[in-house]
Amino acid sequence: MEYSSRSIEKKWQEYWKQNRSFEPSTDFSKEKKYILSMFPFPSGRLHMGHVRNYSISDAFARHYRQQGLNVLHPIGFDSFGMPAENAAIKNGSHPKGWTYDNIDYMKNEFYALGFSFSREREMATSDELYTKFEQSFIIDMYEKGLLYRKKGMLNWCPHDQTVLANEQVVDGCCWRCDTPIVKKDMNQYYFKITQYSDELLGDLSKLEAGWPKQVLTMQENWIGKSNGLEFDLHFDEASKAKLSAAFERFDVFTTRPDTIYGVSYTALAPEHDIVTYMCENKLLSQESIAEITAMKNTSSIDRQKEKKGLSLGLDVIHPLTGAKIPVWIANFVLMDYGSGAVMAVPAHDERDFDFAKKYDLPINAVIKPLEGELDINAAFTEVGILFNSAAFDGMNSKESQSHVIDYFEANKIGKRTTNYKLKDWGVSRQRYWGAPIPFIHCDSCGLVMEKKENLPIALPEDIEITGEGNPLDKHPTFKHCKCPKCGADATRETDTMDTFVESSWYFLRFCADASNWESEAFSKEQIAYWMGVDHYIGGIEHAILHLLYARFFTKVFRDLGYINFDEPFDKLLTQGMVLKDGSKMSKSKGNTVDPDAIIEKYGADTARLFILFAAPPTQELEWNDSGVEGAHKFIKRFYDRSSNIVATQTIPLIAHATLNKEEKFARKKVYEALTRANDVFAERYTFNTMIAGVMEAMNALNTQNNSDVWSEGYWILTSIMEPVIPHVAWEISEKYFSCNNLSVQKVLEEVFVEESIMLGVSINGKRRAEIEVAADESEANIIQIAKDAAAKWLEDAVIVKEIVVPKKLVNIVIKG
């Protein structure tokens, strides 16, 4: 029978659905595997990146099911977010309708690809039931002091009309629409992720075995811990007088306390309080104030182009020498790191050096190289020997650091401090299509939490989306409510949550049996059984944001007593991008390949086979039409040659010794493929080599016509390939084996035993001949046979050394 992807795939998709084949068991005594791929945003249709993502996770899920494990392989949709609103503005659709239509369409695509998701645990984060529990968690976090509201300078995207977290600002532009962001002063809710900075950093070491190094490094850099010295710089009397005693000192942080004697000026950020005070009280010239205002309004990218600054006409006292040090403003000093003020050591810091050169400030060297002369035309930033540093003279600069800090601490003029680049996570968004923040503003009670029994605070559906401002603000009733505390008229918070909040705990929700979804988010017992996620698969683009937030939520939930582990994802696999013609598939480049069209033309199995065969999962994958043809050809041949099988209910028992050479070779190749497949699933994840092994075995089976060898071969190969090409595998397996082979297969060592083996013969490391020897041939005989085979190269030569590498080669070292 001719291979027809359409009828076979339809048949099995229907069968799996009818038989609830992929629902996890609630029997918690069984060994489990939780296989999770990052859930998609319902943008409309699947793209090849999705197909790759879910083909990988599905291969794991199906493999573990064959092993008899209880497998959770769920799917959901990260369905809140701006694109739904943007589509609404563009097409006049409703965000909800647009979202759920897309979900329906994409679900059909998933099942047309044969992915073995649990249908019963499907959900979308915009479901009211999901919002209900999320709002409840938000209230818990607020009560724990992990959520707070404050006024601050925020990243504002003028195009999307919303606030962005620091993590969502890419090169000074909005991560979604690429519009340059501006700073805006407004109220915003924050998660206190910084309270967990140290743990988020420290626990990365627990992930070393299961996470790619690259991701660990990215998170480490993002958290950005640095240790150093913090101390106060006091103004001199004249400066204090100038400031009308409003300020007596300011705080600075340095990671280079060893350079303390080289401080020759200090610099404040243009946004610093002292600067603001001086501007407001006209303590600076009109010209200077204008310059400062211009600095503040310059985007962070432009600020980096050129160092600029000006003198404030103030002086502070050096804490150790008592010398007067001028105070400047510098555009490279960041207000949101440390205290927004730095001590400047131009001799040993490149930025300070450039600034000092430009404004002709003194440069005081205090460290000289370990060897050679100090070059005074550049900042010397390496480790060296201290000089001009009073009691610390002669010390190694690196080693002196803690001595300097000790001295500051002993004299109570400074202290050891740690600083982080990580900032608190701003989570409120001025958008409609998100989970409402369940808070109420009351004139007399202030900020009040909604009562839990009133959750969810659901989004009203009768809204008008114009693209300007937040539709919830303009809604006739949503905003108006009673204060849960005093009962007076109050206003409901109209900000909604960043969609990263939803994706920070969805993997916990999946652990809950859908039958309990109404009453609880998840149960402790369910979480204890299913978590952590054994394999988490997704794109590298989530290396920082999503993965950091999910780790943060896990720790918070632990501290709230919901769960009792520290890290959610045991193993992380970051898949490479899908490229076409050398660049990432994207609509704007017009180089996309529509999965639907591939399924239509070749079938789901072909798409899955190609995508897993073309490259290892972590590497980029170049789409190649003739490669797809090749994958399709293999499936056709795989299906076609199955006619060589004799139907059987158990694996055929074969007397290996009675077989001919080709038959033995075929069996060996089959079991080699099995060994490799086991290894691939256990640790290497290189499905391309697993598939290549199966292809080799097929080629070897083809050279013989023993029907038992064919049957045994297919019994095993079909089992190996089921995770990759499930439809055709089940079809063959049902027809000949009643699906009995879709289970753990045992490796038979006997097929690897060989009577004779081939050895390469090298002379001085150069391959010269090949010999066939008995498997148990003595080393002396092997050397003799090798010498005979390579006699031509050994004439007139003196043999220096003879090396036999068992089962591999013989190397003879000669002279002359």
Added chain:
RNA sequence: GCGGAUGUGGUGAAAUUGGUAUACACGCCAGACUUAGGAUCUGGUGCCGUAAGGUGUGGAGGUUCAAGUCCUCUCAUCCGCACCA
């Protein structure tokens, strides 16, 4: 600038601990079947050379009987972070 990766045939890629480099597939070439082939099957295919042979994993050195693999230096490309004091 800092950090992380990656460089192997015409192409996607193999080579798990240093041990016969290029498995598997695409492409190409030849042949078979065929009215026909963008179907199927068989064989060939790193490069130079008629051959013997030489040469070959970005480049240059080194360690070793033996290096794609280890060490030193270097070049190129990609990704992340980036005035973080």
